[in-house]
Amino acid sequence: MxxxxxxxxxxxxxxxxxxxxxxxxxxxxxxxxxxxxxxxxxxxxxxxxxxxxxxxxxxxxxxxxxxxxxxxxxxxxxxxxxxxxxxxxxxxxxxxxxxxxxxxxxxxxxxxxxxxxxxxxxxxxxxxxxxxxxxxxxxxxxxxxxxxxxxxxxxxxxxxxxxxxxxxxxxxxxxxxxxxxTAPASIAAACGVDALIHAIEAYVSKNASPFTDTMAEKAMQLIGANLRKFVANREDEEAACA
Ligand SMILES: NC(=O)c1ccc[n+]([C@@H]2O[C@H](COP(=O)([O-])OP(=O)(O)OC[C@H]3O[C@@H](n4cnc5c(N)ncnc54)[C@H](O)[C@@H]3O)[C@@H](O)[C@H]2O)c1
Missing domain, CATH: 3.40.50.1970 (Rossmann fold)
Known part of the structure; x- marks a missing residue:
């Protein structure tokens, strides 16, 4: 390591x-x-x-x-x-x-x-x-x-x-x-994809560590399961919290 x-x-x-x-x-x-x-x-x-x-x-x-x-x-x-x-x-x-x-x-x-x-x-x-x-x-x-x-x-x-x-x-x-x-769907979607890309970048980085991998894996899991729900309905509190 x-x-x-x-x-x-x-x-x-x-x-x-x-x-x-x-x-x-x-x-x-x-x-x-x-x-x-x-x-x-x-x-x-x-x-x-x-x-x-x-x-x-x-x-x-x-x-x-x-x-x-x-x-x-x-x-x-x-x-x-x-x-x-x-x-x-x-x-x-x-x-x-x-x-x-x-x-x-x-x-x-x-x-x-x-x-x-x-x-x-x-x-x-x-x-x-x-x-x-x-x-x-x-x-x-x-x-x-x-x-x-x-x-x-x-x-x-x-x-x-x-x-x-x-x-x-x-x-x-x-x-x-x-x-x-309050974000319109376009901003919610663009920002959610920005966050997902940050997580993927960290995960595939040559400088990744067990600490960053843990954060990146959890981020990809939360965003993957919730971004589409949140963009479809920005009043979905559970998706917004994720
Ligand atoms: N510092 C960093 O680590 C870092 C990383 C990535 C990008 N950036 C920079 O961040 C900037 C982009 O930021 P961004 O994508 O968060 O958007 P932004 O701050 O540029 O805002 C975009 C639009 O969204 C509106 N908006 C913001 N929150 C809203 C809400 N809750 N409801 C309705 N409208 C809302 C704003 O009024 C604005 O019109 C760029 O300049 C980019 O280069 C910085």
Whole structure:
């Protein structure tokens, strides 16, 4: 067997209604003013307002940046960083699919260490812990809430690049299956296939280990048995939880 190591330095809350744990997590982490990063699609569904209300009901101030677009660009990252610095928040809540979550990680880097996001491209270029971040995924595909990666588009050269560092791993991830149940069938299907491909990639990787094989086998089993059911009926709680 090849040598391997693994670490998961993260707190993960899973469960229907687990979104309601957000104020407690924020106040345990001394967050008095949070910067919420999300997108207009989730705003129009009322999901952003729901999360803002939960934060504010906990007596915590909330400033929001909602202009993240799919495949987010450097311009979007820079706009969000400027607003973060101006508003005086001390932690970040990322709400959405991979796009808002990836923007949040890069905002956390630039707010703490400054510079241009391109200088952090590649592996382990982030010098230390970023702004504390809580990730609340609303799609079940990219896994960005539990990865050390963010993917940003350099629109000037039409090129997607990755920033990969354990320093960007969100401190907490709240996985509330209710949040993925608003997805239209097309997004549910595309994100489910994204998750399945991540599991297959891990399973066939030359760097696979007994630990990653265990995770990948269980993921393929759960996705295989539930993805079609979930796409056909997004109100199926059991399939959404899987
Ligand atoms: N960081 C990583 O490890 C990683 C891995 C793979 C992909 N990515 C990146 O993630 C991005 C793609 O993320 P994605 O596929 O999760 O989608 P996304 O975040 O780009 O969102 C796509 C659309 O879905 C909508 N949406 C999201 N959740 C919804 C919900 N519950 N109900 C209704 N609509 C909803 C959004 O409003 C948006 O219009 C790409 O930029 C990709 O490069 C990152």
């Amino acid at each position: 090849k040598d391997f190591n693994f670490k998961i330095p993260q707190n993960i809350e899973f469960g229907l209604g687990s979104l309601n744990k957000l104020p407690e997590i924020l106040s345990n982490n001394n967050s008095e003013h949070v910067f919420l990063i999300s997108d207009r699609g989730l705003e129009s569904l009322g999901v952003v307002a729901k999360v803002q209300a939960i934060i504010e009901a906990g007596g915590i101030k909330c400033t929001s940046y909602l202009d993240v677009k799919p495949n987010p660009t450097i311009t979007i990252v820079n706009e969000a960083v400027a607003l973060y610095k101006e508003c005086g928040a001390s932690s970040i809540v990322a709400l959405g699919g991979g796009s808002p979550l990836d923007v949040a990680k890069t905002v956390g880097i630039l707010a703490k260490f400054g510079g241009d996001i391109k200088q952090y491209e590649g592996l382990n270029k982030v010098p230390g812990p970023i702004v504390p971040m809580i990730a609340i995924p609303t799609t079940a595909g990219t896994g960005s809430e539990a990865t050390a990666s963010s993917v940003i588009t350099d629109e000037a050269i039409n090129y997607k690049f990755s920033v990969v560092s354990y320093e960007t791993l969100p401190k907490y991830a709240i996985l509330d299956p209710q949040l993925i149940m």
